[in-house]
Every structure is written in C-alpha cells, then in structure tokens.
Amino acid sequence: MAIDIRHTDKVGAALLVALSAGVFVASRDFPSGFGETPGAAFFPRVIAATIALLAAVLLVRSVVARDPRTHSVGTEAVVRFAVPAGFLLAYVLVMPAVGFVLGTLGFLVGLMWYSGVRRLRTSVPLGVAIAVVLHYVFRAFLRVPLPEGSVVSLSEFLPSLPLVLGVA
C-alpha cells in the first residue's frame, strides 16, 4: 500500500522559515559587538534571514506552479528505511552499556540478517572479525579507545596487543 504525501516542497519551505525564526529567537540574548562592529548574533541572523527569503521564494514558486510536489511512499519503502535506521539508533543507544565489541557484533549480525545474510555461520564470524579488528586498530595502532561497556564489556577479555602481535 502506498500513501501520497503532497506538498512536501511547501512543508520544507515552511520548516526553513520556522528555523530562521528560531534562530532570531535563540540569538536575542547574544552580546552586541564593540562600537560599530557586529555582535555574536549578527552573522547567524544574516544567514537565517537569507534562508527565510529563499524559502519564501521556494514557497511562492511552488504555489505559482500549481503542481504540488508529491512523494508516493509505500509501506515497503518505509520499512526499508526504518529498519536500518532503527538498528543504527539501537546500536548507538546500547553501546555505552555493552561496549563497542558486543554492540558492534549485535548490530552487524542483526542488520546482516535483515539484509539477507541468514546463515549465522557466516554473519557471526564476520561480525566478530570486524568488531575485534576495529577494536585493535583503534585502540593499539591509532590510540583511540572505543567505548567500554558499563554493564558488559567483552573488550576486557581480549588480550592486549603485545600478546597478540608483539606490538606495544
């Protein structure tokens, strides 16, 4: 089943005008500059005003064209967007609790399953390999530690790199 979402161009233009108004409201307390030089609000307000102007032109053009921009959105298309987005959101939300290695493994196995890799014998080793390699590359070689889990942390059980490769 497909739903037609009409006037998306007008909605977009209206949102841009609202954003511009929001910038003016949020910058009302910004300090002014010294003497005749502009203050902290000057530049964002110039940008916001220009966005509002261009959005108004887009809106007028859309009204004059009398041909509302319409997106036909099918259930399948929504699911195809929502599932990866949901996986990604869950991945980022869960990672602080379970850490990078376990979080990445779960994300990869889950999203690969949705993407068509139904054999766990393929997806699990691949997920483990990617998570562990990235853990070592970032932690040891690039000196950028990835998140440790506050509840569960698999990385604690991984040997430090000198044991694995002899690299400090």
Next chain:
Amino acid sequence: MSVVGNLLQGAAIVYQPFALALIVAGVLIGMTMGSLPGMTATMTVAVLVSFTFGMEAAEGMMLLLGIYGGALYAGSIPAILIRTPGTPSAAATVFDGFPLAERGLAGRAIAVATVASFVGGAVSVVLLAALAPQIASVAIEFGSAEYFALAVFGLTIIASVSGDSLLKGLVSGLLGMLLATVGLDPVLAYPRFSFGFEPLTSGIQFIAVMIGLFGIAEGFLRYQRGIETEQVSQEFTNVIPSRADLSKIRNVVVGSSVAGAFIGAIPGAGGDIASFVTYNEAKRWVEGAAATFGDGDIRGVAAAESGNNASTGGALIPTLTLGIPGDSVTAILIGALMVHGIRPGPGLFQDEPELVYAIFVGFFTVYVVILVFGLVGARYWARLIDFPGKYLWPAIFVLSIVGAFALRGNVLDVWVALGAGALGYVMRVEDYPLAPMVLGLILGPIAEVNLRRSLKLSGGSLEIFYSEPLTLGIFALAAVSLVVPFVQAWRGSNTESA
C-alpha cells in the same frame, strides 16, 4: 630552502616504509571502494578519515590521498563494464567506455582509462607543485578584507555546483554556514546555540557532519532503494595499452589533464564537472570526435578520465594555499589536518613546508601506484563490482559510527553524524544538493571571522571592502560566478519555451 631542497625533504618523509605502505593501502582501499558502484571518493574518505587521527599528519595525508586518487580512478571500471559509474566523476566515462565493452573491448577501455588517469593525476600534481607556492606567497599578504572576499567568492561557487536547483543549493550552503555558527563565537567567545549543553560550546565537528551526510545518508538511501548489486558478465584479459592507442590519445590526454587541473582548482568544482567539461571540449575540438564520441571512441574515455583525475591535484591548490576546499574530498582533508592542529592556508607553506612538499611527492607517488595496480590488477577490481551490499552496508554504518566517535572520543559527535545522516537523507529525497552544505560549513566561519575583523579594523566602515583593487577584484569575480549560473538557467528556460 630551494624548491628542490623542499621536494627532497618531502620525499624523505614519503619514501619511508610506513608512509609508502599507507599510500599502497590507501590506493587499494580507494580502488576497492571506487569499483563498487555508487561508492564515492567523498564517502570513502569521510568514513575512513578517523583511521588517520592517531598518525602523524603527513602519514594520514598519504592514506587519504591514496584513497582519493584510487577511488576516482576505479570509478571508471564499473562505468565501462556495467554502465554504472563507480563514482559520479566517472559518469562521462560511460559514454564511450560502455560501448567499447559492448564490442568486447573492455580491457582496451580500462587500459586507456588507467593511463589517462595516471597522466591526468601526475600532470595536476606537477601543476600543483609549480603553482601552489606562488599563490601562497601572494596570499600570505592577504588581510582580513581579502579573506572575507575570498570566502564570499568560495560561497558564490555554490550557485554553480547546485545542479538543477540554484535556490536549493543556496539554501543548502546557508544551512551549512548556520551549522558552523554553533559553539563559541569566534570574536567574543560567547556560546551560541549550545542551549546550556556544555559539549556543544566547542562547536559541531564538521567531519562528523560529513560522515553523516555522505556515509549514513547514502546507506539509508541504498537500503530504501535496494542494496542488490548488478552482475558483471564481461570477461576481459588485455589491459596493456597498445602503442597505437597511446599515440591516438596523447593530445587529448595532455589537453584534458591541464584543463581538468584548472577546473579542479575552482572551489566546489570537482571531478564530475571536470570530466564532463573535458569530455565536451574534446568532442568539440578533436578532429572527427563529433561523429565518433559516444560510440566507443577511446579518446572519449581518455578525455573524461584524464579530466577527472587531473581535478584532484587542482582541487588541492585552493585547499592548501587559501584553506578553501576545491571539492568535497579536500574539505575532509582540511578537517583531517585541523584534527592535528594544522590549518591549511598560505601560512602552511611557511610553518609546515615539509608537510606541503610531502603531499606533492606523496600524491605523485599515489598516481604511480594507481598506474601499476590499474594495469596489473584491473581484472580483480572488476570482480568487486558485484560484491554483495548485504555485507558492505552494515560494515559502512559501523565505520561511520566509529569514525564519528573517534573524532574526540565523544558520543555527541556520533549523534551529530546520525542527525546529519537523517538531514542528508531528507535533503537527497527533496533534491537539495549536499556539496554546497560542505562549502558553507568550511567557508562560513572564515567569512564571519574576517568580516568582523575587517569591520573592527575600519571602525565599522564598509570602505575597507572596496578601497583595495584586489579585494574589489575578488568581489567582482564573486558577482560574476553568482550571476552566470542564473543567466544560464534563464537562457535555458527561454530556449525551452521558444
């Protein structure tokens, strides 16, 4: 130090085992990703830039330049074999590359593309090394008024890179400029739009935005449209160009290489624009091309490929000398250098000459590696075209999240990347181009700081912007670059209605 001395110093940095290994790794990664239809050089560099944070700046550049050149070259392989450009820069390669493949001459087309890419890239690096120090020596004298004028000029380029909708392109650029105002005000150090949330006072990391716009948003679109890949039926063997072919493409390659480098040097005009322009110009000027281009003429492949790879060295000219990105990839290179506390611009040539010359030598080496891997391994890259998206896209999402986190070890940057991914997805669906947003993100702060500094110096008088011929000249260029696309669009619509 003399130019030769600087080049030797640069070579001493590049010709170390680790730096060379990074070049080779970068080219391999770039060629792998470029061979996969739809994987852009920008996306690959954005997703993998975090791997350079723990390296020395010069080493990180070697990896990123390898990816940049490798991806741009390898985009030609699927363009020739399955009529789908691996990167947008290879779109013009399809016109003659695919007809050659249909006649069973895929190997010949790839050989020509490889040689043309090498010559284009190498010529552009030589031009870069010759011109950049001269431009930097002039630009070092620039004051805040000239810099403001340059930033405005850079921003007006948005009009020419906005595709079908100039208005939407301008909105996209302005949104980028607005995003860049989040954080401490650059003059008064007052927190703007942080809403009391302390981590936001240090601003939005534009690399996180780039990861979202080019990595995550692309992933969302791919999943929505289907991640299935096209199968390659074409087998080919001979990828060494014949002497006759080399002789036939010689003039086209040289001309397109020089033209491509100069087009690439225009801020915002990347490989895609360069390849279309050089292809069209070759079609106009080369004898007999009007009749044969589009039907499998190897000179068409050569013009497009030398043009797009030449744009890479050209794009580095404004990037290194003025701090203004030549295209989306060089915008990320600016971000990668800033992570190391290095700000590209004319001062770079005085403060870090060894880094600058290492970039020249390293990028030339990248193209030598591309030539070797392209001629030796084209058959293997061709096999990657149908690599299943069901494995690839989950991994790209992971790299995007890790890349954003690694910027500062901060979850905020991950949320910024996710937000930018959602924004980029909506913008793509609504036909808002993303490249202008990148220009806005980088040039917005330069414009703001120099505008306010200039006004402070002049006591609020606007005279500072028109009292010097140079400033006035740059503003005139900005006006021309803003008006020309509107005039072209207006003429186009008049012609259609006539």
